[in-house]
Amino acid sequence: MQVFVKLFIPNKTIFGADELKIDISEGTSVENLINVLSNKLVDIPLDREDTTVIVNEKRASREQILKDGDKVMFFQILAGG
Amino acid sequence: MLNGFMGKLLFVNLTDGTIEERKLSEEIAKNFIGGYGIGARVLYNEMKPGVDPLGPDNVLGFIPGLLTGTKALFSGRYMVVCKSPVTRGWNDANSGGYFGPELRKAGFDGVFIKGAAKDPVYLWINNGKVEIRDASGLWGKDIVDTENTIKEELGEKNLRVAMIGPAGEKMSLIASVMNDGHRAAGRGGSGAVMGSKNLKAIAVRGTLQVPIANPEYLKTVNKNIVAAMKNGPVSPIIETLSRYGTGMGVVEAILGGDGPVKNWTGVGFSDFGEDGSKEMSPQVADEKYRVKKYACAECVIGCGAIYNSKEGKYAVGETGRPEYESLVGFGSLMMNTNYEAMMKCNHICNIMGMDTIAVAGTIAWAMECYEKGIITLEETCGIELNWGNADAIVQAVQVMADQSTEFGKLLALGSLGAANKLGKGFECLVTINGIELPMHDSRFSPGFSRTYYSDPTPGRHVKGGLGWYNLATPKTKYNYEGTGQMDKTITAGVEIVNCLGLCLFPDMFGIKSHSEYIKAVTGWELGEEDLLQTGMRIFNMRHAFNLREGWTPSNINIPNKRFAGEPPLETGPASGVTVDYELLTKNFVEAMDWNPSTWIPSRSSLEQLGGLEDVIKDLNI
Ligand code: SF4
Numbered sequence: 076m077q078v079f080v081k082l083f084i085p086n087k088t089i090f091g092a093d094e095l096k097i098d099i100s101e102g103t104s105v106e107n108l109i110n111v112l113s114n115k116l117v118d119i120p121l122d123r124e125d126t127t128v129i130v131n132e133k134r135a136s137r138e139q140i141l142k143d144g145d146k147v148m149f150f151q152i153l154a155g156g
Numbered sequence: 157m158l159n160g161f162m163g164k165l166l167f168v169n170l171t172d173g174t175i176e177e178r179k180l181s182e183e184i185a186k187n188f189i190g191g192y193g194i195g196a197r198v199l200y201n202e203m204k205p206g207v208d209p210l211g212p213d214n215v216l217g218f219i220p221g222l223l224t225g226t227k228a229l230f231s232g233r234y235m236v237v238c239k240s241p242v243t244r245g246w247n248d249a250n251s252g253g254y255f256g257p258e259l260r261k262a263g264f265d266g267v268f269i270k271g272a273a274k275d276p277v278y279l280w281i282n283n284g285k286v287e288i289r290d291a292s293g294l295w296g297k298d299i300v301d302t303e304n305t306i307k308e309e310l311g312e313k314n315l316r317v318a319m320i321g322p323a324g325e326k327m328s329l330i331a332s333v334m335n336d337g338h339r340a341a342g343r344g345g346s347g348a349v350m351g352s353k354n355l356k357a358i359a360v361r362g363t364l365q366v367p368i369a370n371p372e373y374l375k376t377v378n379k380n381i382v383a384a385m386k387n388g389p390v391s392p393i394i395e396t397l398s399r400y401g402t403g404m405g406v407v408e409a410i411l412g413g414d415g416p417v418k419n420w421t422g423v424g425f426s427d428f429g430e431d432g433s434k435e436m437s438p439q440v441a442d443e444k445y446r447v448k449k450y451a452c453a454e455c456v457i458g459c460g461a462i463y464n465s466k467e468g469k470y471a472v473g474e475t476g477r478p479e480y481e482s483l484v485g486f487g488s489l490m491m492n493t494n495y496e497a498m499m500k501c502n503h504i505c506n507i508m509g510m511d512t513i514a515v516a517g518t519i520a521w522a523m524e525c526y527e528k529g530i531i532t533l534e535e536t537c538g539i540e541l542n543w544g545n546a547d548a549i550v551q552a553v554q555v556m557a558d559q560s561t562e563f564g565k566l567l568a569l570g571s572l573g574a575a576n577k578l579g580k581g582f583e584c585l586v587t588i589n590g591i592e593l594p595m596h597d598s599r600f601s602p603g604f605s606r607t608y609y610s611d612p613t614p615g616r617h618v619k620g621g622l623g624w625y626n627l628a629t630p631k632t633k634y635n636y637e638g639t640g641q642m643d644k645t646i647t648a649g650v651e652i653v654n655c656l657g658l659c660l661f662p663d664m665f666g667i668k669s670h671s672e673y674i675k676a677v678t679g680w681e682l683g684e685e686d687l688l689q690t691g692m693r694i695f696n697m698r699h700a701f702n703l704r705e706g707w708t709p710s711n712i713n714i715p716n717k718r719f720a721g722e723p724p725l726e727t728g729p730a731s732g733v734t735v736d737y738e739l740l741t742k743n744f745v746e747a748m749d750w751n752p753s754t755w756i757p758s759r760s761s762l763e764q765l766g767g768l769e770d771v772i773k774d775l776n777i
Contacts, residue, residue, distance in 0.1 A: 081411070081430075083405060083407060083408040087439065093430075093434075126630070127412065127413075127627075127630040127729070128630075129411075129412060129413070129729050132423065132424075132425040132426065132727065132728055132729065133727075133728070133729065133731060134630070134729050148408070148411060148412065150408060150409075150412035150413070150414070150627075150630075150729075
């Protein structure tokens with residue numbers, strides 16, 4: 076199973092890509108994905124309470140179970156200006 | 157002598173040409189600290205309620221913050237205050253750059269303009285000397301030309317200028333006061349007020365020093381701030397802001413639900429799309445256009461940049477990199493994906509002196525009306541205002557600036573003014589008390605709804621409240637119970653940041669030392685509780701100005717409730733959300749100890765704050 080994680084600055088710069096494909100197993104939750112990503116993505120504290128998780132364009136809880144092909148993005152306060 | 161202050165306020169009456177210096181009293185300095193705090197106190201005294209905002213009885217103030225002109229980091233800001241011709245109530249607008257520090261070093265803690273000149277004039281303040289000069293040769297000139305001509309005429313290249321462009325001269329309600337080429341005290345129509353006084357510019361030059369209580373301690377506080385920025389947990393964010401500016405997260409914001417789409421009727425992913433937003437990222441645009449970095453006075457972040465767009469039909473040459481608000485406004489709000497057109501619109505606003513948020517909000521309103529057949533091609537004078545039509549957007553901004561067509565004149569009234577004139581299109585407005593809302597969706601961060609609705613300057617994202625806090629509290633943001641105290645505390649804090657003359661960005665990331673800076677500069681010992689009180693005093697002072705103008709909760713103009721999700725969006729990150737802005741407001745009003753139905757503060761709350769005795773008397777409480 077694969078999910079797609081959208082990347083923004085600064086991770087986008089570091090990976091040189093707009094999104095990451097991440098292999099996950101059946102039953103992986105948003106929380107589990109965050110744990111996997113925390114080791115991969117730099118400088119963005121995804122595990123913080125203040126990160127909004129959006130799956131397939133809708134707000135998602137940490138407990139939500141991911142499906143194959145889900146598009147995940149993390150919204151952080153640094154976005155606004 | 158009062159440490160931290162130049163000790164003088166300047167009053168200029170343009171009707172009879174009188175120039176008067178008044179001592180800044182210690183009481184006002186202590187109670188209202190600077191910026192719009194002092195501004196609100198002075199205007200409440202100097203003005204009567206009910207005056208025409210575009211008549212000679214409006215008073216227009218330019219007031220730097222308490223720390224402005226000192227070496228305190230991020231302290232370069234000044235505020236323009238007046239009665240707003242847009243909301244017809246209190247107005248303050250805030251700008252960075254270098255004008256504020258220069259004004260203080262020229263000898264004044266604030267300048268207040270009364271009356272109106274018969275013919276165009278500008279003010280020249282040079283190290284305490286003040287002169288009213290003929291500006292007939294400047295009338296009609298854009299911002300860049302005006303500044304250059306004044307420098308040449310006075311033979312002083314180091315002076316700084318706050319000025320209006322042609323939009324302000326024509327008293328367009330979306331006109332801003334501009335300084336340093338592309339910094340704007342944009343909101344609420346202060347440029348129109350300046351134009352109504354026939355005041356083209358204020359030029360300042362100063363080499364005086366703001367007296368500092370403890371210069372060594374000031375250096376220490378600065379050092380600690382720099383260390384916290386470099387080594388603290390927020391250092392990556394600060395670095396990103398420094399590199400890419402306020403647009404650093406624009407794509408994320410549009411796709412994530414913070415940045416409104418299609419005049420607040422659309423959704424980032426499904427309507428604007430990932431491809432649409434790609435070009436807007438400063439990461440992409442920097443590669444093509446970036447010439448150099450730009451920083452306000454005393455700033456060690458420098459979130460600005462100078463761009464050069466040389467080619468194509470929207471080329472403008474050197475220009476400021478568009479900020480977040482302008483990118484969303486001229487981008488997703490109008491479904492426009494042409495980055496060079498966004499730059500062009502932003503550039504026209506800068507040189508003609510217009511508020512990009514109001515301009516974008518007004519055109520987006522007109523586009524929705526056009527698409528729905530409410531406004532006809534005849535009424536747009538031939539501009540095909542379809543969503544995303546870049547040529548049409550640029551044309552609309554241009555005619556709005558020069559008012560060369562009937563449609564341009566209509567748009568220059570702002571969206572509510574235009575709807576009123578046409579007698580239609582009210583259902584497409586996104587305004588509160590006539591002012592267009594900024595590019596932060598209150599359905600995604602509900603706290604903004606309370607601020608947009610009930611701040612003394614409605615419709616602002618740079619005022620206090622739970623909006624920014626909600627961006628960081630996704631789990632609880634839609635829980636509207638018990639929000640009052642937190643809302644009040646954050647609101648008071650933002651009053652302090654603004655009136656100290658500090659930039660909001662470092663503060664938002666927790667980089668702050670307000671008490672320490674105040675102590676270093678003035679010698680005053682103010683703890684957290686004192687600052688909360690001061691913030692509340694300033695907030696109530698601004699609010700009192702509006703109450704005296706007859707504001708009540710029942711006469712706040714809300715043409716529709718789109719901003720609160722009535723009806724809610726069907727898809728996207730804020731789908732199904734209807735914000736209970738009335739409950740959020742009720743909680744805030746309760747925490748402020750205001751009457752729930754009139755918003756009149758209780759006598760005891762004002763007595764406790766002090767410095768508001770005349771307000772208590774006027775309100776008869
Ligand atoms: S962070 Fe940006 S807006 Fe703030 S003071 Fe620095 S340059 Fe100016």
